[in-house]
Amino acid sequence: MRFGTSWKRFQRRLRYWLNHSEKNRLLREEMEFHIASMIDELVAQGMSEPDGRVAAHRRFGNMTQKSEEARSTWIAHWMSDLAQDLRHAFRGMRRDAGFTAFTILIAGLGIGASCTVFSVVNALLLRPLPFRDPGRLVWITNGDDWTATQTEHFSDLRELNRSFSDLAGWSGYYFPGDSELTGAGEPERLTSVPVTGNLFALLGVEPAIGRSFTAGECQGSYSAPPATLLSYSFWRRRLAADPKVVGRTLTLNGHPVTVVGVLPASFDFASVFAPGTPIDIFIPWPLADKTKPMGNTMKIIGRLKPGATLRGAQAEFTVLGKQLESQHPERNKIAPTLVPLEQHVSGPVSPALFVLACAVGVVMLIVCANLSNLQLARLGTRQKEMAMRTALGAGRSRLLRQMLTESVALSCCGAVLGLALAVAGTRELAHLHAFNLPLLESVRIDGSALLFTLLVAIASGVLFGLLPALRVTALSLREGMQDASRGSSGGKGHAWVRDGLVVSELAFACILLVGAGLLIRSFLRVLDVNLGFQPERATALRIDPSFRIPGFAQQNSFIDEVLRRTRSVPGTLAAGITDVLPLRGDRSWAVSAVGQVYGKSHPPPEPFIRVVSDGYFEAAGIPLRLGREFTERDRASSERVVVVNETLARTLWPGQNPVGQMITTDGGRQVVGVVADVRHAALETASGSEMYLPMRQTGDYAAMQLVVRTALPPVSLAAGIRTALRPIDPNLPVREFVAFQDLVDKAVSPRRFLVLFLAGFAAFALILASLGIYAVISYSVSQRVQEIGIRMALGASPTNVQSRILLRTLRLAALGLALGMAASRVLTSALESLLFGVTPGDPVTFIGIGALLIVVAALAGYFPARRASRIDPMVALRAS
């Protein structure tokens, strides 16, 4: 059938169905004409008029039935049946409001959770990255997933390769607040990213206003870029979305830069490449400029040519890397590693998301088991209704369909509630900025999430309605019409099904609880890690002076002045300056000790470099292990000194006293002290080597972070420090104090995200499972009032009755627990990569969760058991 005609037919059917009362009347009129004609004919044949009428009606048959038959062609049967069933369902819902509300609430919570998790998974994993043809974008690193590449290598690779239509890059060494904006309005530190001019074209991003960088703009000087592209959010926030912004001049680090364009709102660089650090502006990166930073500084991204494969490109780049290394021994090592950009962005979060998706699936199963159980409990009342319908001629499939329609209608109502919850939940997640997860800002309820919700609603409705529907329709007519609800033997199979549901609920809840338990314990272990510094009450403020510092003397008097004034603010316990805050930044140099020989097999260690002033160790809470800290007297003119961490000391001088040793790096320095290791990369990874240079002896740093340890809450100190520093530099932007605790919180936020979700799901599962036990036990008590009455009349004590019921509860719980524990033991090994400091078979978690579940089950069984023990045998027996 051609589409056009079937569409026309559908339209006609729909029209008929919509006007069905009018159509029905006309059909009857048509049929009445038929009868009238028949009467006419019979009368013409000699019959009397009344006889003719009777005969005609007899021949024609039941007009209502005929018209229904005729009408059935208007629209498929199922549709009118559906309408009828829905009417029944809603009538039923009104009749049993408590049950309905409970069902909708439970289903709504479950569906809301599913929909939220789906939206997160959709945004982070399923939806393509917000760039043109993102499947052809490739992330190119140097060795491991995070090491950057030297710009010289980048230029050569870009020129020599044949696999990519283009390569682009940006500086991996930008930090929050790198640039200072002065001029009109309050001075402000901006986060700026130096990018190659072709980056936006390569990603397929068109500026919303203006244009991208020209080749000329990418030839300027690194420290004073001639042009800038604004991020959409910065343009809105700082420039009030000025439509004529292109051509305006901003003062950046004391130099004028021209705004050439504004990037579109849909382009969120930070959320893809650097979650948690919003970017304000982009500046061109002049690759040929001699003043640009040396070393491995560049993050590279490439777009594969049509027809080129990742494997082929990798092979080519491996060869190119070797070739470049042999041609340019003076440069850093290069071993290009290619991964699809999508994998680079969402790869690290996918195990956690997979766990979340499984967890929410288990939650939905528990929800269904619970609702199924609830429906089964109501079967007593429904049974008679169904028997009546059967007696009136409804077939089994028709009844089955009615029951399923009811449960699906309920779950769809739940889905409406769930959607509302999910909309609120995703909005909260997208705007929270509390979690360092890529693309989290783009989490929202979209078309696919709506479709998913609908599918979940229907699937869960069928799932939790199927069992009760099968049961109720399987019961014979006779059984239903008699009042069979009495006596202890009423429905043995029935009880078995419900017990099975409760056991599976408990088993599922057990799996979730064990998973959540393991992750919570890992989280606590991570928080318990010895950071090497003390984040409490330490706070940092970026204080790079807005004026040029021409020499060491001026620089050091600036440092002296800042520290003196800060330390005089009441409440300050310690103050110092550093160039890099913990958990941010990873500049490293190769360092060799005097008197040691290094080669290919024995390379020198590459510690992270920190440039700090006196007082920093105390302010950050980094304990001194040996020797001394830096002092005010470590100046340009005095002996060149260095402080190392324990790991570096152990690596360079194993078994020797490191204090007094010399290193050859940076013109030769003497070790004066050893400090504790600081976790600089992540809380979970052990610290590497670190080396601290005194700030007063070097100019080789990119930022000045004033770190203050306070006795008061850091917030209350901010105003005092601001006032104290104003005389030194009136232009000092003091927008942001960064609490060290925030640095730690940011670093653990992906883990916290997972733990919060999973703990919530586990708690929900526990509540549902305990409700399930409670419902089953108290139902069985109410079914067996008589039996219990007889037992008590025959001499069973209330304690005896109570313990029998409790035992039954505990038997169910033990069975569920055993199944759940066994399944957990198998499943938790999949969690291994997410755990920290605990094994997947962690006995503490397993035993703790087991005990928790038994206690909860016992409590859920206790109340019905107590009720049973208070049954008065006389009342119970008389009631029958």
Add this chain to the structure above:
Amino acid sequence: MGTDKPKADLLPGTLDMMVLKILTRGHLHGYAIAQLIQQLSDDLLRVEEGSLYPALQRLELNGWIEGEWGLSASNRRARFYTLTSDGRKHLNAEATRYRQVTGAVARIMGFT
């Protein structure tokens, strides 16, 4: 539920085909269609009213016939049906198919 199928004494689809064929004679109401089928088959085929009206609804929904209200010879309001061009095409197709089927059946039964 099977109520919209023609009665078993007719081959499936034949009622629809016959109604369409009758309507090639001009526009007719349901009663006249039933009468004509009966007469033309020498009273061998009698159309059940219970099948006729669903068949008419079905044909109209498919766009093969069109119904219109008018006055009958006895001056009563009746619904008259006419064949559409789609209906004519469908009739030809059905007739060809029917001839093939009955021919095949007849050959097997040795009627020819």
